[in-house]
Amino acid sequence: MTKPVMTAQDVHLFYGKKEALKGITMAINWHQITAMIGPSGCGKSTFLRTLNRMNDLIPEVTITGNVSLEGQNIYAPSMDTVQLRKKVGMVFQQPNPFPFSIYDNVVYGLRIAGIHDRLKLDEAVETSLRAAAVWDDVKDKLDQSALALSGGQQQRVCIARVIAVHPEVILLDEPTSALDPISATKVENTLLELREQYTIVIVTHSMHQASRISDQTAFFYQGELIEMDNTKKMFMNPADQKTEDYISGRFG
Numbered sequence: 001m002t003k004p005v006m007t008a009q010d011v012h013l014f015y016g017k018k019e020a021l022k023g024i025t026m027a028i029n030w031h032q033i034t035a036m037i038g039p040s041g042c043g044k045s046t047f048l049r050t051l052n053r054m055n056d057l058i059p060e061v062t063i064t065g066n067v068s069l070e071g072q073n074i075y076a077p078s079m080d081t082v083q084l085r086k087k088v089g090m091v092f093q094q095p096n097p098f099p100f101s102i103y104d105n106v107v108y109g110l111r112i113a114g115i116h117d118r119l120k121l122d123e124a125v126e127t128s129l130r131a132a133a134v135w136d137d138v139k140d141k142l143d144q145s146a147l148a149l150s151g152g153q154q155q156r157v158c159i160a161r162v163i164a165v166h167p168e169v170i171l172l173d174e175p176t177s178a179l180d181p182i183s184a185t186k187v188e189n190t191l192l193e194l195r196e197q198y199t200i201v202i203v204t205h206s207m208h209q210a211s212r213i214s215d216q217t218a219f220f221y222q223g224e225l226i227e228m229d230n231t232k233k234m235f236m237n238p239a240d241q242k243t244e245d246y247i248s249g250r251f252g
Helices: 044-050 081-087 102-112 118-131 151-163 181-194 207-213 231-236 241-247
Strands: 004-015 018-029 033-037 061-069 088-091 169-173 199-203 216-221 224-230
Touching: 004 044, 018 044, 018 199, 018 216, 018 224, 033 044, 033 207, 044 169, 044 199, 044 216, 081 088, 088 151, 102 118, 102 151, 118 151, 151 169, 151 181, 181 199, 181 207, 199 207, 207 231, 216 231, 216 241, 224 231, 224 241, 231 241
Parallel strands: 033 199, 033 216, 088 169, 169 199
Antiparallel strands: 004 018, 004 061, 216 224
């Protein structure tokens, strides 16, 4: 029986008076890839950012409902958002390595956490870059700028940076949309391997990507969660006509 690591219960989000999320309820299961699909502006990226409180950084945002990580309400006043974002890491649409060396990118979060032992840092760099399937590409140039890498390599270094602090959940907001098809495939293969150790939530515009790599798929439309189900079942036999229309390309 799969068990949820995160749950959302009746989540509403407002930008000022505009309601962007309309009562989202879902469970995100351990060691699965959950894909969120839907047309632009449907709320999927907004919902993704509620899972590690990134929306806190936007003015005039109001959130109601409950989001929990292992049963703990992440919106409770006692929640330390720095610790939360360590447990629920984020990889963005555009690769965003810091303008440092590859090595310093990967250990950034560890140093903030007060870890300065060189042996521990060295080990974390190799382990994380191997897990992100980019070690062989960069092992001989760890002291070079991460900005000199290709887009696909940069994105995998960003994934390694998240992995290095041992998160429980990795959130990815269209992580391959800025990449060429070969780089995108490498990132997808990386995510499939990472599923053994992490829980992954990915926002994607690509139906092929969602059907290829995810276990569960959630379809958003106009701020609502229309349906969520096993990916194969949803793509073969969606329960809602809107889902079928979107998957078959009638709109979106």
